[in-house]
């Protein structure tokens with residue numbers, strides 16, 4: 037029997053709740069299929085670990101993770117106790133970079149059984165391909181002086197390699213979908229990085245003559261995602277723009293608590309990392325009311341990446357059937373607990 041060895045990092049807040057729920061669903065799928073099983077190894081890394089040791093993960097954490105097939109992560113952050121730039125850069129972003137997970141794939145679509153908060157959602161179905169290794173998220177810059185003289189500089193780093201890689205990935209994905217790529221730019225405000233981004237997009241588009249392509253400024257694009265989300269197929273965006281657009285993608289589905297994500301090492305040299313779009317949600321942590329659907333859908337993306345697309349579809353169908361039964365957590369306007377939603381999905385699968 038095939039065994040997938042998965043490193044599990046529940047992280048902080050609701051990550052500790054939704055990750056075990058999604059693991060139950062994935063174990064159930066594996067058991068139904070019978071040809072493989074998951075072997076989960078959980079690491080207690082995150083803000084509690086930081087408060088005890090001064091580090092978000094041990095020094096050999098990356099080495100340890102490299103020994104696994106994939107990584108399944110919840111969320112990172114306890115903003116009242118650890119500054120967010122320390123917690124995220126010490127664990128989540130560190131893993132993304134050290135594992136060369138250069139592409140972050142984040143789908144959003146109108147789900148059956150779940151009304152969108154939009155009046156005219158028109159059956160939208162798009163995927164954001166977010167550049168995941170550079171861009172506006174950089175360690176280049178600094179702070180100096182204090183008081184009225186204080187200065188902060190944050191450089192954005194755009195390489196041809198990283199930019200082109202994200203764009204080619206988006207065009208290849210469009211081939212398997214509705215044949216269109218939209219590029220998120222802001223070349224009217226950012227005078228170097230985004231004109232460069234636009235140039236690379238135009239060059240890459242020439243290699244894909246059968247795929248339609250459009251460029252939108254990020255501000256207008258955000259508005260279009262509310263007004264006519266059905267117009268989009270694949271959207272390619274820089275690290276920060278993609279981050280923002282994908283919380284919006286979650287919101288127009290119904291809640292950011294359902295949006296999934298996959299941080300992919302497309303060369304498959306290192307493990308990829310599967311973690312939902314949402315954060316640790318300190319406002320609802322520990323109450324048993326977190327929506328597990330984002331983490332479960334993220335598990336579906338891991339199944340797809342492992343080559344089990346049919347099983348992945350089963351997971352999404354079970355989620356939609358559960359929503360259609362009206363079994364929803366509070367963020368979706370329901371009254372169900374996380375346990376009840378998880379049990380309903382497990383029932384759908386049996």
Ligand SMILES: NC(=O)C1=CN([C@@H]2O[C@H](COP(=O)(O)OP(=O)(O)OC[C@H]3O[C@@H](n4cnc5c(N)ncnc54)[C@H](O)[C@@H]3O)[C@@H](O)[C@H]2O)C=CC1
Nearest residue numbers: 111112113114115120293314315316317319320326327367
């Ligand atoms: N990938 C990651 O690990 C991320 C970590 N964070 C971190 O998480 C912490 C909180 O950040 P926020 O900006 O508040 O974003 P957040 O995504 O944690 O929460 C935003 C809002 O959405 C709700 N929400 C999120 N996920 C939900 C779920 N599964 N079910 C029901 N409601 C849900 C929360 O209750 C909150 O009201 C911070 O430390 C932040 O840095 C934020 C985003 C991503």
Ligand SMILES: CC(=O)C(=O)O
Nearest residue numbers: 124128279313314315
């Ligand atoms: C940090 C964050 O919000 C994200 O990567 O989505």
Ligand SMILES: [K+]
Nearest residue numbers: 110111312314
């Ligand atoms: K997350």
Ligand SMILES: [Mn+2]
Nearest residue numbers: 279280283313
């Ligand atoms: Mn985000």
